[in-house]
Each structure stands twice: as C-alpha cells, then as structure tokens.
Amino acid sequence: MIHVAEAGEARGRVVLQLCSSQANPIAIEAAIWLARAFQSEIESLYVENQDLIELASYPFAREISLTGRQKRALSCEDMERHFRFASAAFHTDIQTRARAAEVQVKVRVVRDEPVRALRMLCAEVGPWNAVALAEPFTSPQCPSLKQLLATVHDATGLLIVGPRARRTSGPIAIALEQAESLTAMLAAADRMAAVQEAEIQVCPIAAQRSGIAEIEAAARLVLADRPNARMAASTLALGAEAAVAEALRRLQPGLVVGQFGGLLVPVEGDLRPLADSLECPLLLMR
Numbered sequence: 606m607i608h609v610a611e612a613g614e615a616r617g618r619v620v621l622q623l624c625s626s627q628a629n630p631i632a633i634e635a636a637i638w639l640a641r642a643f644q645s646e647i648e649s650l651y652v653e654n655q656d657l658i659e660l661a662s663y664p665f666a667r668e669i670s671l672t673g674r675q676k677r678a679l680s681c682e683d684m685e686r687h688f689r690f691a692s693a694a695f696h697t698d699i700q701t702r703a704r705a706a707e708v709q710v711k712v713r714v715v716r717d718e719p720v721r722a723l724r725m726l727c728a729e730v731g732p733w734n735a736v737a738l739a740e741p742f743t744s745p746q747c748p749s750l751k752q753l754l755a756t757v758h759d760a761t762g763l764l765i766v767g768p769r770a771r772r773t774s775g776p777i778a779i780a781l782e783q784a785e786s787l788t789a790m791l792a793a794a795d796r797m798a799a800v801q802e803a804e805i806q807v808c809p810i811a812a813q814r815s816g817i818a819e820i821e822a823a824a825r826l827v828l829a830d831r832p833n834a835r836m837a838a839s840t841l842a843l844g845a846e847a848a849v850a851e852a853l854r855r856l857q858p859g860l861v862v863g864q865f866g867g868l869l870v871p872v873e874g875d876l877r878p879l880a881d882s883l884e885c886p887l888l889l890m891r
Contacts, residue, residue: 606761606793606890607735607789607793608761609640609643609733609735609762610643610645611644611645612709614733615730616730616732616733617731617733617735617761618640618646618648618730618734619636619639619640619643619645619734619735619736620647620727620735620737621648621649621737621738621739622650622652622719622738623649623650623651623740624651624652624654624740624747624748625691625740625746625747626687627694627740628698628699629740629741629770631771631772631885632739632740632741632764632770633698633702635773635886636739636764637699637706638773638797639735639797640706640708642797642799643796645708646709647708647709648710648711648713649695649696649700649710649712650714650722650726651691651696651713651715652714652716652717652718653688653717654716654718655716655717655718657684688714692714695739696712713726719746719747720753720757721756723748723756724758724759727757727759727760728758728759731759733761734759734760734761735761735762735763735764736763737764737765738764741768741880742766742880743768743876750763750765750870750889751873754865754889761891762793762889763865764887764888764889765886765889766883766885766886766887767880767881767882767887768880769882769883769884770883770884770886773801773859773860773885773886774803774859775858775859775860776805776856776858777798777801777804777805777859777860777861778806778808778860778861778862779791779805779862780808780849780853780862781807781808781810781820781824782811782863782867783820783864783867784819786864786890787827790862791827791834793862793888793890794834794862797860801859803859804833805833805834805835806834806835806837807824807828808838808839808852809821809836809839809840810839810840810849810852810869812841813841814841817839821836824836837856838852849878850879851878853869854884857884858885859886860885860886860888861883861885861886861887861888862888863888863889864890864891865889865890865891870887
C-alpha cells in the first residue's frame with residue numbers, strides 16, 4: 606500500500622532525490638502532484654556522489670564530452686563547484702514550483718552514495734515516505750530500482766520517469782497484475798485523481814488468457830460502484846515486456862500505477878521497452 610505522511614505529522618514525506626546536474630521537469634511536477642495528493646511535504650535531496658569525488662582526486666581522471674572529441678582534467682575542486690551549482694539550481698526550481706502549488710519544501714545536500722543517502726533519510730523520518738527520482742531511471746547516476754526497493758525499507762512507494770517523459774495530464778492507468786492488489790492501487794489512484802480530476806482506467810495484465818479472465822472478473826466487481834473508474838483493454842504479455850509497455854502507452858495516461866517485480870517492471874529483465882514507451886510518471890508499489 607502506498608501511503609505518505611501528511612505535512613507536520615513527522616512520520617514521512619515525499620523525498621525527491623537528484624544525483625546529476627539537471628532534474629527532469631516532469632519528475633518534479635509528479636513529485637509535487639504526489640505531495641498534494643497526500644497533503645504531504647517534499648524534502649528535496651541533492652546527493653554529491655562520494656565515488657565521483659574520490660575519482661576526481663586521481664591525477665589521471667579526465668572528463669570526456671559526449672562526442673568523445675573533447676576531454677579535460679578533473680579535480681576535486683571542479684567537481685565540488687559543479688555540485689554546488691547543480692544543487693542550488695535544483696533546490697531553487699523545486700521551491701519555486703512547490704510554492705505555486707502550496708506545498709512545503711525542505712532542502713538538503715549530502716555527500717554519500719545515492720542509495721545509502723535515501724535509506725538514511727527515509728529512516729530518519731518514517732515510515733510513511735515516498736521516494737521520487739528527479740532524473741530518468743535510465744540515467745547512469747540513478748540507482749537501480751531493484752537495489753533501491755530492496756534497501757530503502759521506510760518507503761511505501763517509488764515515483765519514477767523515463768527519458769521520454771512529457772506529460773502528467775490524462776487518465777491514471779492502473780497496471781493490474783494481481784487482482785488482490787486492486788484495492789490498494791485504487792486507493793493511491795483515487796488520491797492522485799482527486800488533484801487532477803482525472804479518470805482512472807484499470808488495465809488487466811497477465812502472461813496467459815486464464816490469468817486475464819480471472820483479473821478482469823475480480824476487477825469488474827470492485828469497479829461496479831465507481832463512476833470515476835473503468836476497465837481498459839486487457840493486455841496479454843506472452844512473456845514480452847514490450848507488449849505491456851506499448852499497451853499502456855496507447856492509453857496516453859498522465860500517470861501509471863504499477864507494481865515492482867511483475868511483467869511491467871521485472872526484477873530481472875529488460876527495462877528498455879518501458880523506458881522507450883513511458884511518456885508519463887510511474888508510481889510503483891512494492
């Protein structure tokens with residue numbers, strides 16, 4: 606179940622982490638949306654990656670441009686200056702956007718390993734935190750989803766975007782892989798939908814037709830008395846992650862609510878189809 610403590614409750618908040626030089630604007634917008642939905646606050650966390658600082662201390666360390674045509678020597682001073690500028694820009698951006706949405710923001714800068722920084726911060730004020738990653742989950746600086754969810758125990762949900770993220774408007778799509786999870790996923794979707802006045806669409810997903818039929822039957826019973834939610838087309842994955850990702854993309858949602866460890870986001874598997882198709886934020890339950 607995804608839950609975030611309300612502002613002033615001192616039991617959690619939305620932790621928005623950035624480890625690189627520039628945040629994704631859709632990721633920031635989604636984090637503010639999540640905080641508004643749960644009447645929570647945001648703690649924006651900039652992590653100065655300790656490994657990069659140590660790497661820059663070596664005399665042979667070089668920074669190479671994306672084209673590979675330019676390179677220059679690195680120093681700890683250069684890296685620290687880069688971190689200061691990036692963190693200041695990040696915190697200014699989130700504070701400006703959050704103020705317009707009437708969401709409280711606290712800022713913090715730490716020098717640590719990204720996953721450890723999140724684990725310690727969430728344990729400090731918990732257990733009702735949600736973690737939002739301010740850069741696409743495919744970014745080199747971004748921690749792996751598997752490691753993050755396995756390590757950060759005081760977080761009930763994870764909000765991510767892909768490199769093609771471009772909108773938060775549209776229906777909220779629930780990627781339903783287990784019928785028994787629908788009630789908890791609807792609870793989160795209801796809160797998010799109330800902020801945007803969005804429709805909720807439930808998309809049953811399974812690897813076999815018998816599984817689709819079972820999920821559809823259970824979902825229809827739950828949705829019978831819910832005018833703001835309806836069944837979307839079901840998706841038969843047949844072992845292909847790309848089929849699930851493409852089916853959700855065609856719904857043109859403003860948010861996808863899903864679970865980690867299934868067909869949509871496998872524990873071990875290829876996340877490239879999801880990264881290529883995900884045009885909106887994804888809110889993951891454990």
